[in-house]
Amino acid sequence: MESRLAYLYDGSFQGLLTAIYHAYYDKDDPVAILPFWEEGSNFLYSYKAIETDSEKWNKVYNAVQEKISQSSLRRIYNVYLSDMEDSGIIILGYLREGFRIGGEIDDYQTNPAVRDLEEIYHKVRLEVHRLLGLVRFKKLQNGIFYSQVEPDHNVVSLLAPHFVERIPSERWIIHDIKRGVAVFYDTREWTIRNIVRPETMVLCEEEEGYQDMWREYYRSATIQSRRNTRQQRAYMPVRYWKNLIEKGD
């Protein structure tokens, strides 16, 4: 049996778009498009490394905007951030259909390529929406509001604009400790950087007091005769609890 072709890219969105470019122009038919650290993960694959090239990815980027739509571009970017293994190949399948059909592509709900993309897109947006509520900031002694999260998908950059709008005059950090990336906001602009966990974090003096009040509020807001933890878990999956002040330790 012939081994199946998998593309490897550098992990960036630009790298992924470059890989898409090659899938088109090299007339390859890859079965997977993976970030380079996945190399060797499947015994049956033969790997081909794709080098990120700004001319090539720009071409794809512009073509998506012009020939399909702005919203399709947004969708594939979100799906790229899903960090899911098959996201690369699903984006390729979706774009193939998109270039064939055009701007109305997302109305083709019965098209499998559209549905596959939609499914992951929905997961990413759901997590973004959940985290807009579940992010918890702690005020540090130096005045910075610090939050740590462990999301399924690589979403901190998608959370940032919301909090810039909301808390524009404080400095804050949203730290994805699973991936070692964080969004930093300094009251003027936000940046995303790789960081390791800071060794000591000293909380500001009044922080504990507000956390206690929040826990107290959380407890007393429950109506015991209506207990329904099944519903609670459906809306707020247990995997998020450890970073919640009212649920964690």
Added chain:
Amino acid sequence: MLDTISKLKILSDAAKYDVSCSSSGSSRANRNGGLGNASEAGICHSWTDDGRCISLLKILMSNSCIYDCAYCVSRTSNDLPRATFTPDEIIDITINFYKRNYIEGLFLSSAVVKSPNHTMERFLEIVSRLREEENFNGYIHLKAIPGADREILDKVAVHVDRLSVNIELPTDEGLKLLAPQKKKEDILLPMTQINQGITRYQEERKVFRSAPRYVPAGQTTQLIVGATRDSDYRILNLSENLYQGYGLKRVYYSAFVPVSTNPLLPQIKTPPLLRENRLYQADWLLRFYGFQAGELLSEAKPNFDLLLDPKCDWALRNMQIFPLEINRAEYELLLKVPGIGVKSARRIISSRRFAKIGYDDLKKMGVALKRAKHFITIDGRHYGISSMDDMKIRSAIIGGSSLGVEQLSIFDISGGADSGIKTGISV
């Protein structure tokens, strides 16, 4: 003198029976680098062990009440600890909770302290200081106290996103029995005034873009279910009138939680949650599915079937319009099919323009085929039981499921900041 955390315990405990936690319907941009904004869709920040979402800091300003309503936990005659927040305390907790992303904003209610006017004046101080001194642009939902002067109501209204007046007891008889100090007219008057204020504001906005906002997220109310003998039909009729006559955004239903042993109240062990859920489902049918209260219930059939959701119940009494062909039926009719929601109906309409829809497509669009299959044909083919007899279909749908569990999840898709208790269905 109580410390703030003890007050918070007392005054949030007393506020929790108000079921609304919605933070939706208002989009307020952040101004001048102030704190916060309001998100149109609403955001939930946590869920308590009863499965309800926390979106707003829901507290009473005070639980020292001059009234003695039998159904209410804060009634004068109830022996419990009393507390009153100062405006400074409420403002400080709101701002600090908000900055830590615990909440979307404040939902402030209160027992009637001294007089309705006195209570509303304290409210005015709190909300105007939050908006003007603290530059707070988060969501504020305030309870309007019946019996206060219109002048104060109008002043409060320009600062808040939502106002609500709780009707609580859906009939005159109920009110006389359980809350004899309150009069129907007193409750309805502020609702009329708020509605007039909103209408006036909408007119002014057409002329001046900068006209001061007036309760941009609209007004709501709450009805208690199961504290009196009132039927579902009377409750639903009242809701319909409130939506049509008073322009209400939402009516919330609260299953009566026994908070007292008053002999006038029914002796129940658990709140009638399933009945409450049926009312929410029916309420949804009024607002988004083009149903009328009179179609769903009547004097002859005044209560919902607890085993079936209201739409299924209705469909089985109107079998003459079924089965509908999924590839042809109009949107309005698709909405009447049990198992098809607003979202899936829209998906059906948009995707059948391009290709015929098959059984598997419907499943993937989120149609609950377990119910829907009995009422539709898919490209000419019927997948339900081989009979259009309503009794047979009824038993096929109910099947072996015992009362409750499964049925409860029907509308329970996406709860959330606009969900009150358990309503779901995102629209």
